[in-house]
Amino acid sequence: MGERPTAPNGIILFNYPVSPFGRRVSWYLALRGIGYALCEQPFIMPRPDLEKLGLKYRRIPILTIGRDVYLDTRLIIRKLEEKFPDGKLGSEKPEEVFVEKLLEKYMVEGPVFSMATGLVPAQMMNDAKVMEDRKGFCGRDWTRESLEQGRPECLVYVRNLFDFLETTILADGRKWILNSAKPSLADIEAIWPMDWLVGMEGAVPSHVVSEKHFPKVYAWIHRFRAALDEAQSAAPGTAVLDGDEAVNVILQSSFSEGTGTVDQNDGSGLKAGTEVELYPADWGSEHRDVGQLVALGPDEVTVEAKGTGGAGAGAAGLRIHGPRTGFRVTEMGGST
Template sequence: MSDLILHHYPSSPFSEKIRLILGYKQLAWKSVIIPQIMPKPDVVALTGGYRKTPFLQIGADIYCDSALICDVLEHRQPTPTLYPKDQKGLARIVAQWADEKLFWAAMAWNFSPKGAAQMFGGSPDAPVEQWGLKAKVFGDDRAKMRVGMPRLPAPDAAAAYRSYLRRLSDMLEGQAFLLGAAPSVADFAAYHPLWFTRTQTSAMAGILDATPAVLAWMDRMAAIGHGTMEKFSAAESIALCARSTPTMAEKEPFLDEHGLALGAPVSITSESFGPEPTEGELIAATRMHYTLRRTDERAGTVHVHFPRVGYILKKANP
């Protein structure tokens, strides 16, 4: 069975979501550290354009977006499950809310001046002269990814974050995890933006103190760990991709919503955050995801997979 290779960086919140799931399922994995900001030539060699973090590589197959990675890991190791039998839909809906609404409220709070000073200057009291340029470079990079996506003003982000924390606390009343006695995908999605507050911008973590049930739940989540990790280089991962054969296209029925046939040249972009397109030949469009075949001079023939939800498929420009 091919190795799981996670392309990520340590402070990435969505990467922490996947690292914990790897630990929950007790999976061994290889770690490739990627840059936080562009340029990312080794990333693009594998994805064809997609630049969000993390992505998962299995041989010559590249899986984009943490929601799809969750499904891939569930298929790889079905137990313990991320999707409780009687709560599959609820778990996915809560996870989607957490990855979007909760995440953006938390990050707007985290990157207040004190949080930014800690992230880029090493201390919440660091003078702006020490960290301002780093913050600007990072902010400019992320602004290019936001496209027309509005930024939540800091006071409104604080109000939303506090409300969301209280709602999570309510969900934890009388139970260890959000949907019951065991974690589900909802827990991992809700945890990662709070993890960022607590561990990466701890100067801003006082907001968590009003919800002790959430703090106790975070301790339970953190105790899961990250599984068995082995360091791997970008060069090694690209070489592995080049000598591997991608998996065959899904046997699930082709579901056409766009009037595009299999084999058509297409592009896929995120509907909101991350406008960089990946272009290739459409070889699968199932109920849950798309697959493109593309060729790179270093990585060889690659199959790049995207979830349908949250992504826009178009005919490629000639």
């Protein structure tokens, strides 16, 4: 009999390789040397593995720890910092935490990703299914024509972004954003869209953005990639699970954390136990997870999905956690 599949540290990352958001998490795990299992997902819908879990959220990546499901890289990284505090990448100093948070807000919640996606080379959009699947994502229809049309504005924005880092925080020749000895959380928060753009052939023409124009930013990216290679070769190998294995591991696990409480000062007025829908506010909002509200705080909302799941998850339930910002939590049938 073969060995029963397991997930190191109870962690499973649902991701596909070209996801720049997914890289935020796989880089974090590699830099920390935290072992996990990967369950690779298709680039477009449907995603049957997630359906089997009864999950409706359609963005990538998703991370599970035991029976707890974490949505959105902001919350995923925060949770990993909390659950594996020894050697965490975030700072303890308030002014550095301020920088990390602002970078997260600008790079993840702000306009950066949308502007960067506007530089996806138009010739890459040659699959009608992909265009249909991503309609409206980052505010575009993803036709070649609209990409071509929007390109100049995105290029101006991205060039300014490179210039911003080159002439401010990296100007003094420091190796890492917070002048740390190793890459820290602030580096992850800042580097992922830049690395994605530099690595995407045809995205940024070399007369506008290049090593020559922005030597410090490029050197930082090279340094980061080298640090990552080093961490990856030292890290425990990633276990790979297929969809059925991942679903089984999750459904045989227990919850990895307690339920938490519902903050009466949240502003929504929602009460513990109310049946709610949870979904991202910006895109993919029609994919809504339904469950009972079990926790609500300034940074996190948790619903327990019971009976709404797929084949396996329905009976026993999963707890689905989302960040509070950028997500909506609304009472089923209500107007909250």
